[in-house]
Amino acid sequence: MPLPRCFFDISINSVPSGRIVFELFVNDAPKTCENFRCLCTGEKGEGKTTFKPLHYKGTPIHRIVKGFIVQGGDFVKGDGSGGESIYGGFFKDENLSLKHDRPFLLSMANKGSDTNGSQFFMYVIATPILIMLPHPL
Template structure:
Protein backbone atom coordinates (compact mmCIF):
# COMPACT_ATOMS: atom_id res chain seq x y z
CA UNK A 1 0.00 0.00 0.00
CA UNK A 2 2.82 2.38 0.90
CA UNK A 3 4.56 1.67 -2.41
CA UNK A 4 1.34 2.46 -4.29
CA UNK A 5 0.86 5.66 -2.28
CA UNK A 6 4.45 6.77 -2.97
CA UNK A 7 4.04 6.06 -6.65
CA UNK A 8 0.85 8.09 -6.82
CA UNK A 9 2.54 10.97 -5.00
CA UNK A 10 5.44 10.86 -7.47
CA UNK A 11 3.06 10.93 -10.42
CA UNK A 12 1.10 13.81 -8.87
CA UNK A 13 4.31 15.78 -8.31
CA UNK A 14 5.40 15.17 -11.91
CA UNK A 15 2.03 16.29 -13.23
CA UNK A 16 2.12 19.41 -11.06
CA UNK A 17 5.63 20.24 -12.29
CA UNK A 18 4.50 19.70 -15.88
CA UNK A 19 1.52 21.98 -15.33
CA UNK A 20 3.76 24.68 -13.85
CA UNK A 21 5.96 24.50 -16.94
CA UNK A 22 3.16 24.85 -19.48
CA UNK A 23 1.34 27.59 -17.56
CA UNK A 24 4.37 29.63 -16.52
CA UNK A 25 4.45 33.07 -18.22
CA UNK A 26 8.23 33.10 -18.64
CA UNK A 27 8.24 29.69 -20.35
CA UNK A 28 5.36 30.70 -22.63
CA UNK A 29 7.16 33.91 -23.53
CA UNK A 30 10.47 32.25 -24.33
CA UNK A 31 8.85 29.51 -26.40
CA UNK A 32 6.97 32.13 -28.41
CA UNK A 33 10.20 34.05 -28.97
CA UNK A 34 11.97 30.89 -30.15
CA UNK A 35 9.12 30.15 -32.56
CA UNK A 36 9.32 33.66 -33.99
CA UNK A 37 13.10 33.50 -34.43
CA UNK A 38 12.96 30.28 -36.46
CA UNK A 39 16.44 29.18 -35.41
CA UNK A 40 17.87 26.63 -37.85
CA UNK A 41 19.95 24.31 -35.68
CA UNK A 42 21.16 22.50 -38.80
CA UNK A 43 23.12 25.60 -39.83
CA UNK A 44 26.80 25.47 -38.94
CA UNK A 45 27.63 27.84 -36.11
CA UNK A 46 24.01 28.48 -35.15
CA UNK A 47 25.03 28.89 -31.52
CA UNK A 48 26.97 32.06 -32.39
CA UNK A 49 24.22 33.74 -34.45
CA UNK A 50 21.37 34.10 -31.98
CA UNK A 51 19.23 37.15 -31.24
CA UNK A 52 19.04 38.43 -27.68
CA UNK A 53 15.79 37.37 -25.99
CA UNK A 54 13.54 39.81 -24.14
CA UNK A 55 13.63 40.14 -20.38
CA UNK A 56 11.03 37.58 -19.37
CA UNK A 57 8.01 38.07 -17.13
CA UNK A 58 8.42 35.70 -14.20
CA UNK A 59 5.67 34.31 -12.01
CA UNK A 60 5.84 35.86 -8.53
CA UNK A 61 5.43 32.58 -6.67
CA UNK A 62 7.57 30.37 -8.93
CA UNK A 63 11.12 29.11 -8.42
CA UNK A 64 13.21 28.49 -11.52
CA UNK A 65 15.91 25.84 -11.58
CA UNK A 66 18.70 25.11 -14.04
CA UNK A 67 19.70 21.44 -14.10
CA UNK A 68 22.95 20.35 -15.72
CA UNK A 69 23.69 16.71 -16.48
CA UNK A 70 27.47 16.49 -16.82
CA UNK A 71 30.10 13.82 -17.29
CA UNK A 72 30.71 13.95 -13.52
CA UNK A 73 27.08 13.96 -12.40
CA UNK A 74 24.13 16.29 -11.99
CA UNK A 75 24.08 19.82 -10.61
CA UNK A 76 20.90 21.76 -9.87
CA UNK A 77 20.90 25.54 -9.49
CA UNK A 78 18.25 27.96 -8.35
CA UNK A 79 18.17 30.93 -10.74
CA UNK A 80 18.03 34.42 -9.20
CA UNK A 81 15.36 35.78 -11.53
CA UNK A 82 14.48 38.65 -9.19
CA UNK A 83 17.97 40.15 -8.83
CA UNK A 84 19.32 39.10 -12.24
CA UNK A 85 16.26 38.88 -14.53
CA UNK A 86 18.15 39.28 -17.81
CA UNK A 87 20.65 36.61 -16.88
CA UNK A 88 17.87 34.24 -15.87
CA UNK A 89 15.99 35.08 -19.08
CA UNK A 90 19.01 34.39 -21.29
CA UNK A 91 19.78 31.14 -19.47
CA UNK A 92 16.21 29.90 -19.85
CA UNK A 93 16.19 30.90 -23.52
CA UNK A 94 19.49 29.24 -24.38
CA UNK A 95 18.65 26.12 -22.40
CA UNK A 96 15.24 25.75 -24.05
CA UNK A 97 16.98 26.01 -27.42
CA UNK A 98 19.37 23.19 -26.50
CA UNK A 99 22.31 25.61 -26.71
CA UNK A 100 24.21 24.19 -23.74
CA UNK A 101 23.85 20.52 -24.65
CA UNK A 102 27.28 19.03 -25.48
CA UNK A 103 29.27 22.16 -24.59
CA UNK A 104 32.35 21.74 -22.40
CA UNK A 105 33.86 23.29 -19.31
CA UNK A 106 36.99 24.65 -20.95
CA UNK A 107 38.56 26.22 -17.85
CA UNK A 108 38.63 24.68 -14.38
CA UNK A 109 40.99 26.16 -11.78
CA UNK A 110 41.46 24.31 -8.48
CA UNK A 111 39.90 26.03 -5.48
CA UNK A 112 38.60 28.85 -7.67
CA UNK A 113 35.97 28.02 -10.30
CA UNK A 114 34.78 25.94 -13.29
CA UNK A 115 33.91 27.87 -16.46
CA UNK A 116 31.78 26.66 -19.37
CA UNK A 117 29.06 27.67 -21.80
CA UNK A 118 31.29 28.81 -24.65
CA UNK A 119 29.92 27.71 -28.04
CA UNK A 120 33.49 27.68 -29.40
CA UNK A 121 34.96 25.84 -26.43
CA UNK A 122 37.99 28.10 -26.13
CA UNK A 123 36.84 31.01 -23.98
CA UNK A 124 36.28 33.40 -26.88
CA UNK A 125 32.75 32.55 -28.00
CA UNK A 126 29.41 34.20 -27.36
CA UNK A 127 25.86 33.44 -28.53
CA UNK A 128 25.56 36.33 -31.00
CA UNK A 129 24.48 38.90 -28.42
CA UNK A 130 25.90 40.59 -25.36
CA UNK A 131 24.27 42.40 -22.47
CA UNK A 132 25.09 44.32 -19.30
CA UNK A 133 25.76 42.97 -15.83
CA UNK A 134 23.13 43.05 -13.09
CA UNK A 135 24.93 43.81 -9.85
CA UNK A 136 23.15 43.41 -6.54
CA UNK A 137 25.19 44.29 -3.42
CA UNK A 138 23.11 41.85 -1.37
CA UNK A 139 24.10 38.97 -3.67
CA UNK A 140 27.92 38.88 -3.48
CA UNK A 141 30.42 36.16 -4.37
CA UNK A 142 30.53 34.99 -0.77
CA UNK A 143 30.36 31.20 -0.93
CA UNK A 144 30.98 27.98 -2.78
CA UNK A 145 28.50 26.89 -5.47
CA UNK A 146 27.54 30.27 -6.86
CA UNK A 147 26.57 30.61 -10.51
CA UNK A 148 28.12 33.72 -12.03
CA UNK A 149 28.45 35.13 -15.54
CA UNK A 150 31.83 35.34 -17.23
CA UNK A 151 32.62 38.35 -19.40
CA UNK A 152 35.39 40.25 -21.14
CA UNK A 153 34.53 43.55 -19.48
CA UNK A 154 31.45 45.74 -19.04
CA UNK A 155 28.43 44.97 -21.25
CA UNK A 156 29.88 41.71 -22.62
CA UNK A 157 27.85 39.09 -20.73
CA UNK A 158 26.68 36.27 -22.98
CA UNK A 159 26.51 32.52 -22.46
CA UNK A 160 29.73 31.76 -20.59
CA UNK A 161 29.26 31.12 -16.88
CA UNK A 162 31.33 29.89 -13.99
CA UNK A 163 30.64 28.04 -10.74
CA UNK A 164 32.65 29.00 -7.68
CA UNK A 165 34.56 26.51 -5.54
CA UNK A 166 34.93 29.09 -2.74
CA UNK A 167 34.08 32.68 -1.87
CA UNK A 168 35.53 35.07 -4.48
CA UNK A 169 34.81 38.59 -3.20
CA UNK A 170 37.27 40.19 -5.65
CA UNK A 171 34.69 39.45 -8.40
CA UNK A 172 31.94 41.55 -6.81
CA UNK A 173 30.77 44.34 -9.10
CA UNK A 174 32.52 42.73 -12.06
CA UNK A 175 30.53 39.53 -12.56
CA UNK A 176 26.81 38.90 -12.00
CA UNK A 177 25.77 36.21 -9.54
CA UNK A 178 22.60 34.76 -11.05
CA UNK A 179 22.12 31.49 -9.21
CA UNK A 180 23.29 29.08 -6.55
CA UNK A 181 23.83 25.34 -6.29
CA UNK A 182 21.07 23.49 -4.44
CA UNK A 183 22.34 19.96 -5.31
CA UNK A 184 24.66 18.03 -5.79
CA UNK A 185 27.71 19.41 -3.99
CA UNK A 186 29.58 16.15 -4.53
CA UNK A 187 29.50 16.74 -8.29
CA UNK A 188 30.92 20.22 -7.82
CA UNK A 189 33.72 18.76 -5.67
CA UNK A 190 34.55 16.36 -8.50
CA UNK A 191 34.90 19.33 -10.85
CA UNK A 192 37.33 20.92 -8.42
CA UNK A 193 39.34 17.70 -8.26
CA UNK A 194 39.53 17.61 -12.07
CA UNK A 195 40.83 21.15 -12.37
CA UNK A 196 44.40 22.42 -12.43
CA UNK A 197 46.38 25.51 -11.56
CA UNK A 198 46.59 26.38 -15.26
CA UNK A 199 42.86 25.90 -15.82
CA UNK A 200 43.26 22.93 -18.16
CA UNK A 201 40.83 20.19 -17.02
CA UNK A 202 42.32 16.76 -16.32
CA UNK A 203 39.66 15.19 -18.54
CA UNK A 204 36.90 16.31 -20.89
CA UNK A 205 34.15 17.84 -18.76
CA UNK A 206 30.97 18.09 -20.78
CA UNK A 207 27.40 19.30 -20.30
CA UNK A 208 25.51 16.27 -21.57
CA UNK A 209 22.18 18.07 -21.29
CA UNK A 210 20.61 21.09 -19.63
CA UNK A 211 17.00 21.75 -18.68
CA UNK A 212 14.81 24.25 -16.84
CA UNK A 213 12.46 23.25 -14.03
CA UNK A 214 9.69 25.45 -12.65
CA UNK A 215 8.31 24.76 -9.19
Protein backbone atom coordinates (compact mmCIF):
# COMPACT_ATOMS: atom_id res chain seq x y z
CA MET A 1 0.00 0.00 0.00
CA PRO A 2 1.42 3.43 -0.87
CA LEU A 3 2.45 5.77 1.91
CA PRO A 4 0.24 8.81 2.56
CA ARG A 5 1.33 12.15 1.16
CA CYS A 6 0.73 15.80 1.92
CA PHE A 7 1.98 18.95 0.28
CA PHE A 8 2.93 22.60 0.63
CA ASP A 9 2.25 25.15 -2.07
CA ILE A 10 5.23 27.50 -1.83
CA SER A 11 5.24 31.25 -2.47
CA ILE A 12 8.25 33.55 -2.42
CA ASN A 13 7.39 37.22 -1.87
CA SER A 14 3.73 36.33 -2.57
CA VAL A 15 4.62 34.79 -5.96
CA PRO A 16 3.55 31.12 -6.34
CA SER A 17 6.76 29.13 -6.74
CA GLY A 18 5.78 25.46 -6.78
CA ARG A 19 4.66 22.54 -4.69
CA ILE A 20 6.59 20.27 -2.32
CA VAL A 21 5.08 16.81 -1.82
CA PHE A 22 5.96 14.87 1.34
CA GLU A 23 5.63 11.10 1.66
CA LEU A 24 5.01 10.18 5.30
CA PHE A 25 6.66 7.11 6.86
CA VAL A 26 3.62 6.24 8.97
CA ASN A 27 4.90 2.75 9.81
CA ASP A 28 8.06 4.18 11.39
CA ALA A 29 6.64 7.22 13.21
CA PRO A 30 2.82 7.16 13.24
CA LYS A 31 2.22 9.87 15.85
CA THR A 32 4.76 12.21 14.25
CA CYS A 33 3.28 11.66 10.79
CA GLU A 34 -0.25 12.27 12.03
CA ASN A 35 0.88 15.51 13.67
CA PHE A 36 2.50 16.72 10.43
CA ARG A 37 -0.45 15.63 8.27
CA CYS A 38 -3.00 17.40 10.47
CA LEU A 39 -0.89 20.56 10.55
CA CYS A 40 -0.89 20.46 6.73
CA THR A 41 -4.68 20.15 6.54
CA GLY A 42 -5.57 22.36 9.50
CA GLU A 43 -8.29 19.93 10.54
CA LYS A 44 -7.59 20.11 14.30
CA GLY A 45 -8.71 23.71 14.85
CA GLU A 46 -6.96 25.77 17.56
CA GLY A 47 -3.99 24.83 19.69
CA LYS A 48 -4.61 23.90 23.33
CA THR A 49 -1.67 25.93 24.61
CA THR A 50 -1.23 28.71 22.03
CA PHE A 51 -4.86 29.15 20.92
CA LYS A 52 -3.49 29.68 17.39
CA PRO A 53 -4.82 27.82 14.34
CA LEU A 54 -3.05 24.45 14.08
CA HIS A 55 -2.04 24.93 10.46
CA TYR A 56 1.10 25.46 8.40
CA LYS A 57 -0.71 27.65 5.83
CA GLY A 58 1.09 30.99 5.52
CA THR A 59 3.88 29.92 7.87
CA PRO A 60 7.34 31.14 6.84
CA ILE A 61 10.43 29.04 6.36
CA HIS A 62 12.42 30.72 9.12
CA ARG A 63 15.80 29.06 8.64
CA ILE A 64 17.73 28.29 5.48
CA VAL A 65 21.39 27.34 5.44
CA LYS A 66 22.24 27.17 1.74
CA GLY A 67 23.34 23.70 0.68
CA PHE A 68 22.53 22.20 4.09
CA ILE A 69 19.14 22.68 5.81
CA VAL A 70 15.67 24.20 5.49
CA GLN A 71 13.50 24.66 8.61
CA GLY A 72 9.98 25.90 9.22
CA GLY A 73 6.74 25.11 10.98
CA ASP A 74 6.58 27.83 13.64
CA PHE A 75 2.98 28.91 13.09
CA VAL A 76 2.93 30.73 16.44
CA LYS A 77 5.72 33.32 16.08
CA GLY A 78 7.17 32.54 12.65
CA ASP A 79 10.75 32.91 13.86
CA GLY A 80 11.64 29.44 15.16
CA SER A 81 10.86 30.15 18.81
CA GLY A 82 7.28 28.86 18.84
CA GLY A 83 5.06 26.01 17.78
CA GLU A 84 2.70 23.40 19.13
CA SER A 85 1.67 19.86 18.24
CA ILE A 86 -1.88 18.73 17.53
CA TYR A 87 -1.69 16.87 20.85
CA GLY A 88 -1.28 20.09 22.85
CA GLY A 89 2.22 21.39 23.58
CA PHE A 90 4.94 18.86 22.81
CA PHE A 91 4.96 15.10 22.25
CA LYS A 92 7.52 12.33 22.76
CA ASP A 93 10.18 11.27 20.25
CA GLU A 94 9.48 8.34 17.95
CA ASN A 95 11.98 6.08 16.21
CA LEU A 96 15.28 7.94 16.50
CA SER A 97 17.03 5.13 14.62
CA LEU A 98 16.15 6.46 11.17
CA LYS A 99 19.10 8.02 9.35
CA HIS A 100 19.21 11.01 7.03
CA ASP A 101 20.87 8.85 4.39
CA ARG A 102 19.47 10.80 1.44
CA PRO A 103 18.55 14.42 0.84
CA PHE A 104 15.14 15.95 1.57
CA LEU A 105 13.98 13.57 4.29
CA LEU A 106 11.49 15.35 6.52
CA SER A 107 12.14 15.36 10.29
CA MET A 108 10.78 17.08 13.36
CA ALA A 109 12.88 19.89 14.79
CA ASN A 110 12.90 20.13 18.57
CA LYS A 111 14.68 21.58 21.60
CA GLY A 112 15.78 18.22 23.02
CA SER A 113 14.25 14.90 24.02
CA ASP A 114 10.47 14.68 23.80
CA THR A 115 9.93 18.32 22.72
CA ASN A 116 8.35 17.78 19.30
CA GLY A 117 5.81 20.43 18.36
CA SER A 118 5.18 21.74 14.86
CA GLN A 119 8.63 22.66 13.60
CA PHE A 120 10.23 20.50 10.93
CA PHE A 121 13.44 20.46 8.91
CA MET A 122 14.94 18.88 5.82
CA TYR A 123 18.61 18.45 5.07
CA VAL A 124 19.20 19.16 1.38
CA ILE A 125 22.13 16.72 1.38
CA ALA A 126 22.58 13.23 2.85
CA THR A 127 23.80 13.49 6.46
CA PRO A 128 23.71 9.96 7.94
CA ILE A 129 26.22 10.75 10.71
CA LEU A 130 24.18 13.67 12.10
CA ILE A 131 21.41 11.42 13.38
CA MET A 132 23.73 10.51 16.26
CA LEU A 133 24.07 14.14 17.34
CA PRO A 134 21.46 16.18 19.22
CA HIS A 135 19.55 18.62 17.06
CA PRO A 136 18.69 21.63 19.22
CA LEU A 137 17.08 24.67 17.62
